[in-house]
Amino acid sequence: TMAHSKAFLVLENFIGGKFVPCPSYIDSYNPSTGDIYCRVPDSGKEEVEAAVKAAKDAFPIWSSKTPLERSQILNKLADLIEDDLEAFAQAESKDQGKTITFARTIDIPRAVYNFRFFASSILHHTTECTEMATMGCMHYTSRTPVGVAGLISPWNLPLYLLTWKIAPAIACGNTVVAKPSEMTSVTAWMMCKLLEKAGVPHGVVNVVFGTGAKAGEALVCHPDVPLISFTGSTLTGQCIMEKSAPHCKRLSLELGGKNPAIIFDDADLTQCIPTTLRSSFANQGEICLCTSRIFVQRGIYSEFLKRFVAEAKKWKVGNPTDPTVDMGALISKEHLEKVRSYVKKAQAEGAKVLCGEGVDSLTLPAGIQKGYFMLPTVIAEVKDESCCMQEEIFGPVTCVVAFDTEEEVIKRANSVKYGLSATVWSSNVGRIHRVAQRLQSGLVWTNCWLIRDLNLPFGGMKASGMGREGAKDSYEFFTEVKTITIKH
Numbered sequence: 001t002m003a004h005s006k007a008f009l010v011l012e013n014f015i016g017g018k019f020v021p022c023p024s025y026i027d028s029y030n031p032s033t034g035d036i037y038c039r040v041p042d043s044g045k046e047e048v049e050a051a052v053k054a055a056k057d058a059f060p061i062w063s064s065k066t067p068l069e070r071s072q073i074l075n076k077l078a079d080l081i082e083d084d085l086e087a088f089a090q091a092e093s094k095d096q097g098k099t100i101t102f103a104r105t106i107d108i109p110r111a112v113y114n115f116r117f118f119a120s121s122i123l124h125h126t127t128e129c130t131e132m133a134t135m136g137c138m139h140y141t142s143r144t145p146v147g148v149a150g151l152i153s154p155w156n157l158p159l160y161l162l163t164w165k166i167a168p169a170i171a172c173g174n175t176v177v178a179k180p181s182e183m184t185s186v187t188a189w190m191m192c193k194l195l196e197k198a199g200v201p202h203g204v205v206n207v208v209f210g211t212g213a214k215a216g217e218a219l220v221c222h223p224d225v226p227l228i229s230f231t232g233s234t235l236t237g238q239c240i241m242e243k244s245a246p247h248c249k250r251l252s253l254e255l256g257g258k259n260p261a262i263i264f265d266d267a268d269l270t271q272c273i274p275t276t277l278r279s280s281f282a283n284q285g286e287i288c289l290c291t292s293r294i295f296v297q298r299g300i301y302s303e304f305l306k307r308f309v310a311e312a313k314k315w316k317v318g319n320p321t322d323p324t325v326d327m328g329a330l331i332s333k334e335h336l337e338k339v340r341s342y343v344k345k346a347q348a349e350g351a352k353v354l355c356g357e358g359v360d361s362l363t364l365p366a367g368i369q370k371g372y373f374m375l376p377t378v379i380a381e382v383k384d385e386s387c388c389m390q391e392e393i394f395g396p397v398t399c400v401v402a403f404d405t406e407e408e409v410i411k412r413a414n415s416v417k418y419g420l421s422a423t424v425w426s427s428n429v430g431r432i433h434r435v436a437q438r439l440q441s442g443l444v445w446t447n448c449w450l451i452r453d454l455n456l457p458f459g460g461m462k463a464s465g466m467g468r469e470g471a472k473d474s475y476e477f478f479t480e481v482k483t484i485t486i487k488h
């Protein structure tokens with residue numbers, strides 16, 4: 001009924017600087033309660049068409065602005081998001097299920113920083129020039145924005161990952177059509193409300209909400225969108241490659257992972273254990289960089305396992321609004337069931353679940369008992385061939401296994417289709433360098449996790465993706481390069 005529907009937050013697409021309603025909507029759930037609380041436009045071809053047109057129309061003016069002019073606008077937008085940090089953090093936590101603490105300290109500060117970072121880095125690129133004295137020539141390169149960029153992002157770090165694409169795309173002079181995940185669209189919609197005040201001209205940033213199959217595909221298949229930057233699952237990445245092949249689109253694909261932690265017997269366990277807990281369970285294990293295969297050298301295996309499980313049991317799962325909670329709700333009912341099914345499969349194969357799902361009981365306070373919660377789960381005695389050791393689970397489930405030698409563990413760590421990130425724990429510098437060199441992984445953290453310098457490349461090998469993002473990498477991706485030869 002109308003009276004009832006008034007209680008929902010209703011989002012609208014943002015096209016050409018205006019909020020426009022959509023004929024049909026998708027329900028969006030609050031993961032902590034299981035209730036519908038928001039309606040997201042179910043956009044399709046028509047909406048995407050309008051957004052691409054607005055972006056095309058805005059391109060000539062935006063692309064002819066100087067980097068400094070664009071930089072000032074990006075900085076202003078960063079300030080405006082920062083002024084509203086608390087409201088953004090509350091919205092992200094409610095929409096995604098993540099803890100308010102995580103949203104306040106990681107998601108939204110990073111979204112702000114993404115704009116500041118590219119506002120700064122865009123001012124410092126130089127192009128190449130070479131001379132060929134014998135031919136009487138010099139050559140130089142020039143870079144120009146590509147056009148309308150299609151940006152598609154996932155639900156795990158909604159505003160964080162979307163702005164990691166929007167910021168470099170517009171800093172380079174492109175205009176964009178962005179499609180956030182249909183499950184977490186609220187903070188992108190909130191950001192749209194700030195664009196005009198920041199001085200972003202109409203049509204430079206357009207946001208079309210909806211599903212992957214409808215809105216996402218329409219964007220990927222649109223002939224006037226020459227470039228797609230996508231973060232999400234490997235399966236969707238493959239589908240996007242296929243659909244964009246007839247148009248020869250430029251693609252950046254940041255896909256899934258099955259990230260190992262390798263812990264040698266000379267590791268400092270007082271640092272390694274809390275960090276590996278975080279790397280396994282932060283954001284409910286819903287980070288592409290989360291650890292889900294922990295290889296521990298035989299000599300410290302039982303001690304590690306005992307201490308790791310004891311600490312995992314101390315993690316507090318509960319209402320994301322409670323600042324003392326370590327883990328909130330998973331994104332959806334379907335996802336929770338998928339994650340749980342992996343634990344069941346492991347048990348059926350003879351693995352041991354040491355804590356969490358199916359072993360310990362989870363008591364939730366009133367009001368969130370229908371939420372999509374589960375406990376941090378540690379599995380041992382699992383074979384390398386098991387689906388739990390091969391497939392991305394993307395939840396609070398981690399497997400711990402023993403190894404003997406360096407040679408052996410490198411081989412086992414590399415024996416999955418993915419290659420996104422890895423962590424190595426040892427106090428032997430030589431070994432750290434040797435192992436880091438040989439891991440098939442786009443990122444290797446040693447004696448730490450998740451420390452990033454945005455200047456440097458980010459991205460995965462093998463099924464974890466194609467291309468890299470970072471100061472120089474994103475600049476190269478979002479610009480077209482030309483080599484010009486002058487004979488004098």
Ligand code: NAD
Nearest residue numbers: 153154155180181211212216217232233236254255256288
């Ligand atoms: P997903 O692939 O299901 O969806 C990602 C986005 O793509 C969503 O916006 C979705 O609507 C859209 N989409 C789905 N099908 C589409 C299609 N056919 N055409 C166009 N768009 C389509 O991924 P998800 O479940 O939202 O996110 C989780 C996945 O993302 C995990 O695999 C995780 O590892 C990965 N991820 C990777 C990184 C990275 O940087 N490598 C970062 C975060 C998440």
